[in-house]
Amino acid sequence: MNRILLKADEVSDGGRVVLAGIRARHIAAVLKPAVGDTVRIGILNGAPGHGKLIAVAPNHVELVCQFEAGEPPVPAVDLLLAMPRPKVMKRLWAPLSSMGLGRIIITNAARVERNYFDTHWLDPAHYEPRLIEGLQQAGMTRLPDVTVARRFRPLIEDQLEALSPNTQRIVAHPDAGFSSHAGFATEPSRRLLLAVGPEGGWVPFELALLQAAGFSAVALPFGTLRTDIACIALLAAAGVSRA
Amino acid sequence: MNRILLKADEVSDGGRVVLAGIRARHIAAVLKPAVGDTVRIGILNGAPGHGKLIAVAPNHVELVCQFEAGEPPVPAVDLLLAMPRPKVMKRLWAPLSSMGLGRIIITNAARVERNYFDTHWLDPAHYEPRLIEGLQQAGMTRLPDVTVARRFRPLIEDQLEALSPNTQRIVAHPDAGFSSHAGFATEPSRRLLLAVGPEGGWVPFELALLQAAGFSAVALPFGTLRTDIACIALLAAAGVSRA
Incomplete structure (x- = not known):
């Protein structure tokens, strides 16, 4: 701590x-x-x-x-995450809060298995201690807001702007075909919303909805990473590009 | 896989x-x-x-x-890691190989506890299956070379150039006082050697040896991260800066 x-x-x-x-x-x-x-x-x-x-x-x-006088500002990055396997979700909470997130939005996707949402790792009584553990590790005080918005299409089309207002929107996708660096370097003064898909990736319908909602796609310069490793890598790359 | x-x-x-x-x-x-x-x-x-x-x-x-004809090239990044807690070392092997490393060098440091080196997670029979798991996740074929060089000073002063020849050398250190981005952006055509210290950080004597051996220090724009998260974040930031 x-x-x-x-x-x-x-x-x-x-x-x-x-x-x-x-x-x-x-x-x-x-x-x-x-x-x-x-x-x-x-x-x-x-x-x-x-x-x-x-x-x-x-x-x-x-x-x-x-x-100290005054409260710390809301971190500059939000995360939209397709629900991973419960075991992965469990181990992600502490690292996610340690890297500084304003809001974590968890949603469904075609390649997410239905029973993933039954886990107690989406219950604040279980995940809040993990978030606090991450804050204490990093020396920060502000808990990320957590929103579970299971229905993907209404989330992207109707609710996203209220949850993560005026953010630059970037989705990690392996076939994006251009380097993530270019994607990250653009708007350092604006808050950022990063989207990470399920293990099997987003399906074309989902990518089309994300694109229509203003997301640009970036490919990390690595092979296919496990979801938790991909989240940390993406947050690190985004954080460094804005520093 | x-x-x-x-x-x-x-x-x-x-x-x-x-x-x-x-x-x-x-x-x-x-x-x-x-x-x-x-x-x-x-x-x-x-x-x-x-x-x-x-x-x-x-x-x-x-x-x-x-x-395919020809073998894949050696990845462009090596890692020098102060031995973490065995539990952390265990869970690092697969992510490290999935992110593409040429060589992993594990060493001692003042703030590493002596008994950490007793773990079976430094035994190839135990870690090699984890490295292979990471390669299969990422779709790669080349195992990183692993060197356990417990004595820090002889490693840095005498053995490092043979283990990781002609690399740009960067050490992650929270008090570096300048942004990691500048540090990463310098020599994208050269192989890279990244150093990650123990949970409690390097001591001044170790930092001085690293500096004398040509390491420049960078600070990631985050709070203090757990060793495994810091490794992944540093590798991600370095990889993206070179893409």
Whole structure:
């Protein structure tokens, strides 16, 4: 954990926080600070800050916190993801939030198996701890918004502009026939919406809908990557191209 | 599997191959081809090609193979990796080979725990099937060379040029203070050696040795990423910058 995240109601008016459980154990056993040291903390969906330790024991940590003024901005990238296998979805949550996303939209596609949507990995009670784990790894505080919009066509035609307004839209597709670099280099000042299809790829009908909705296609300069690896690679390439 | 890989001695002089086990089950149950269809195949560390099916049963597949002339080139990127936790090393092998690496060099660092090197995930009998899995995912045939060079200083000072000759050398380091994009954009025609440190980062002594050995430092435009995610992100950013 590179930043310990707190829920707003865990912080007293004077900035005092008492931690037990995983976060206390992490501070005591991994960070191993002394009383008087500071650790990086933050309010979940709020301001980052520092906490000065006033007591440290294996399962009891007390901090006095100071927070920076203002909240961090919404990250510049949204992700539209065709629902992957539940096992892949499970391991994607933490990396996705660690790389900084404003919104994650999960949808259906022709090559997504129907029973993928039955998984508890689309239940906030299960995925939110993973998102928080990713934020704490990266030192960030803002949870991505998550939208499960199962019906692909209404999503693309009617709902997308409200969910991800005024974004440059790019879909990763292996047969795009032109380099992703050119596609990424265009509008660094605009927010970005990246679309990643299912393992078997988008079908022509879906690609046509995406194109009609303003997506341009890019091909990463790699062979066919596993969905989770493709997501991370695409987010990395997009992030670096905008830096 | 986007390409079924064969060992050279599995192919008869006439190009005939008989498969049982995982590869046969994958062809029969996932690809579901008919007799007469072709599937993408390749010789491990050799030529890619196509196999025409002459028999398909759940655990018995027969193919007649034709191979392309010439072997695929060595990928343009090598990776120098400070040994991560065994659990992370385990899950990195397949993604690393799927992204195309010429050589993977694994070394020690001050912030690597000594017992990490005891893992069986540094044993070729355990990691080679993972590397092959990554190649089959990406549709490639060439295994990365793997070198475990535990002593950091002799590696950097004496052995690196022989292991990764004439490469542009880049180390990912969060405090590099300049954008990774500039660092990547410089020499697209030259092979690249990318270095990724341990979870806690390189210590100043190690960074100084790397700098003396010609590495320039780049910072990815993200928070602190988990080692496996940082590797994939760095390889993706480097690959796209060279495309």
